[in-house]
Amino acid sequence: MASVLRQSELEIDQTDYDNWNGGTYTYSLLLKIAPRLFAEFGDSISAFEEQLLERLKLMTRAYSNEYLGSVIVTPSLDVSHSSGRGPIPLPEPSFWRPGYFKLFVTHISAQKTVASEIARALQDYGISGFVAHEDIEPTKEWEDEIILALNTMDALLALLAPGFDGSKWTSQEVGVAIGRGALVVPLKMGGLDPYGFIGRFQAIAAGDKEPPQIAIEVARVLAAHQQTRLKMAHAVVTAFEESDSFAQAKVRASHLALVTVLPTALRDRVRLAAQSNVQIKDAWGVPQRVESILERFA
Secondary structure (H helix, E strand, O other), X not given: OHHHHHHOEEEEEEEEEEOHHHOEEXXXXXXXXXXXXXHHHHHHHHHHHHXXXXXXXXXHOOOOOEEEEEEEEEEOOOHHHOOOOOOOOOOOOOOOOOOOEEEEEEOOHHHHXXXXXXXXXXXXXXXXXEEHHHHOOOOOOHHHHHHHHHHHOOEEEEEEOOOHHHOHHHXXXXXXXXXXXXXXXXXXXXXXXXXXXXXXXXXXEOOOOOHHHHHHHHHHHHHHOOOOHHHHHHHHHHXXXXXXXXXXXXXXXXXXXXXXXXXXXXXXXXXXXXXXXXXXXXXXXXXXXXXHHHHHHO
């Protein structure tokens, strides 16, 4: 255990919040290790994660309102792990919008237009969608950018259209998400059902829905799922704060109703935005709508 901790790149994310006892916080610890070391575990990786979690809980027991809920060990995509050097911090990707939920949209080329339209519709919900053919600068190595996006995403949206399962790129992108322990949201388009490891996740049926209708369903899933709901709450609040018109303020205020957790700090940010952003403050009915939503979390 000590050896793995020494050789790993550590990330810790808050994955849950509860109002009980003045507010309790649950965290997940992600350990990225060299692929060679990860392969040595074989089928015992889950047992190792459980044993390590129990040991680490002893170290955090003094924090009565903060808990370590899970430990996930995953192979690192950082090539420096293979060279024997220490991990190099990832650069801050320019394609993610600051403060927004980071959603990787994987798709085949035939679906690139609808993928882009869905990503644009998601912005009002505080979701920054990475669509490879649009978001990679022509001067950069596209494979490096995709790897960077996969290594920094919060969740992955898979557009399951006929031909998706025949693409080596989409399958690898889904595999990285599952390996990282990230949430995968399958969007069923056409006759392709979730398959393989994707079958573990509840799919959204696209049917004849337009991108804005799909966007709200994706946002609703992310806001409700235990693994992503707190990050989505932060993202929705950020988007609300950035409202730059009366119309946008009305739309984004309504999106606050989607969130399922809203800690005190986020409620304070919402109230401050409603007082200081004139596009929100002077939008007819918006301050009252915001207060009615906040009362649910009081």
